[in-house]
Amino acid sequence: MTTTPAVIDAETCTPSVDYAIGPExxxxxxxxxxxxxxxxxxxxxxxxxxxxxxxxxxxxxxxxxxxxxxxxxxxxxxxxxxxxxxxxxxxxxxxxxxVSARKTAVTALLDSFAPASLLAISETEQGRAEALRTMDARVGRLASELADELSDMNRDLVVAIVRESYAGLVRSAKLTQHMIPLAERFARQRLADLSRTKGTAVPQVLFVCVANAGRSQLAAALVNQLSDGTIIARSAGSTPAADVHPRVRTLLADIETPEVAEKAFPKPLTDDAVRAADVVITMGCGDVCPIIPGVRYEDWPVGDPALASDLGVAAIRDDIATRVHTLIATLKN
The missing domain is CATH 1.10.10.10 (Winged helix-like DNA-binding domain superfamily/Winged helix DNA-binding domain)
Known part of the structure; x- marks a missing residue:
């Protein structure tokens, strides 16, 4: 028995290769x-x-x-x-x-692709879509409740910040039962940044790396610990990962209480966070931070503990701690 080959309809199958990477x-x-x-x-x-x-x-x-x-x-x-x-x-x-022309590519490889390739996929796309549908109503309730609580702020602004915060997190974070609490914490942080008045508040430092899953989390925790509350440190990522790297979370548990360390999560970088900071310290994210007048900028070229050996992790932590001590001294003077 002979089988007739299937004929592809040109009108229904019109693949375009024009946008594919060129052979060279x-x-x-x-x-x-x-x-x-x-x-x-x-x-x-x-x-x-x-x-x-x-x-x-x-x-x-x-x-x-x-x-x-x-x-x-x-x-x-x-x-x-x-x-x-x-x-x-x-x-x-x-x-x-x-090589100077390859620095951006090397940074992307080491700070974005490498950590992302180590993370397991926690949900199927179908499950993710279903979770998104069920969470939308919960986000609406959260926005309404937070707007009622923060009655001194513009209600539309509070609602917009809550929805933007959730949308920013859901692009990369794992969809779990903790997503709504994470969105609330992120929204509260952003609203606090919007209302912060520089010069009269406790100095604030923002640490930025690509994934916000390693170095920046560690540096912020060390500042909060070593400054004994006299400086506020936060962290964010230009392309946040789905979760804090397990090895880094272990380091955080040695610095903070286990409860605080467990609540750490990658957050997207926002203009609000940069404006609210007195000092912005980049840690391998390149030139992604917006330049805001009156904000001091530094770059700390330290290794990534998520990819280092056990000895390397300890060395990176010590390196960051040394830099943090110097930073605290300059902010207290």
Whole structure:
């Protein structure tokens, strides 16, 4: 028996390839990804990208592994040939730095793609859609209740902030029974930022990284602990993750009470938070923060504890703590 091949109707199947990545660009990107498809190379790239000096000596990078020096040099050469690294010999040793034109791509890889790839998908798309439908009414009730409570503020503003806060969180956060309480906490924080008057309030610091799942959470917790309430620290992410990384949450539990640490969650960056801050400290997010007059800006090039080894996590925590002590001293003077 012969089967007639199915005929595709041109009017119902009109795929467009015009927007696909071009063959030359695809070849170049694939070559770069191939150069990074090795765990040690990724660790080396991360070490170089987060080195406070802006570069790393091959002798430092050799400490990441037990392999021989020639093997270390081989991995570095592969990344250099791929256009990711530049090198300079100084005396006995060679120093490596990220090529300027590739810094944005490296930041996106290490701060967005890598952490996101470690997170498990908690819900199916169908389940997520159903949860969104059932939560809409709850968001409306929350907005109404909060507007009644905060009667000294414009009601429409309160309702808008509640809905915007929920929408900002739901884009990335896990949909659980805790979503409404998280939206309430985020909305209250934003409303407090809107009503804050600089110069008469406790100094406020905003830590910003890409995912708000690691460094920025840790830095804010350390400021709140070490300043003993004399400084308020908050954190946000330019592209917030679904949840705080488990290893970072463990660190938070050592700094704060377990109850407070458990309530930590990634929050999207808002203009309100930047305006309310006296100091904005970026931690690997690039130039995503809006520039607001009167706000002091700093950048802390520290490693990501979510991707570090156990020893690396401790070193990163100590590095941030040292910077926090200096920050607190400057804000108290």
């Amino acid at each position: 660009a695809a070849t170049q990107v694939a070559a770069t990804l191939k150069a990074l498809a090795e765990p040690l190379r990724l660790r080396m790239l991360s070490a170089i990208a987060t080195d406070p000096r802006g570069e790393s000596c091959v002798c430092d990078l050799a400490e990441l592994t037990d392999v021989s020096q020639p093997t270390v040099s081989h991995h570095l050469k592969v990344m250099k040939d791929a256009g990711l690294l530049a090198s300079e010999r100084r005396g006995t040793w060679v120093w490596y730095r990220i």
